[in-house]
Amino acid sequence: MPKLSSTRAASGTGVTNRIRELRFHADEMTQQELAERIGVSRQTVVAIEKGKYSPTLELAFKIARVFETPIDTVFSYDENASKPS
Template sequence: MAKRPPIENCIRELREKHGQMSQAALGEAIGVTRQTVIAMEQGRYSPSLESAFRISRVFGVGVEDVFSWTEPDHPDS
């Protein structure tokens, strides 16, 4: 398998909290396809900084409330 990026996100949970927002609706809001949103949720793709900010703005939270660094060798500092 391809190496997963060391970044986790809670996009799925945030979508569910925001009125069961669909993956397609989120994708449209930030300018990516539904499949790209799916890839982000499954951890197969880390979005660009711009898209990360767009996602956090859609949900009205900070970027670090959506994304977190997970690699054990490089803990948050």
């Protein structure tokens, strides 16, 4: 799998994700298709992708399973990003 780039971190957190890139590499899976597979609305997927919402741990695992990849390939954490400057 090619190297993927991260999206921005959710507000106030150091969590980033690669969901959009993973969807693209999964035969251009739509946000709606991913939402149906993990049991949430398309709007929730949009919010997670944009870093506006941090998923629960359970939801994060469901997303990783859809892409058959370790959770730390989908999500990453930078503790320095969540500290105030």
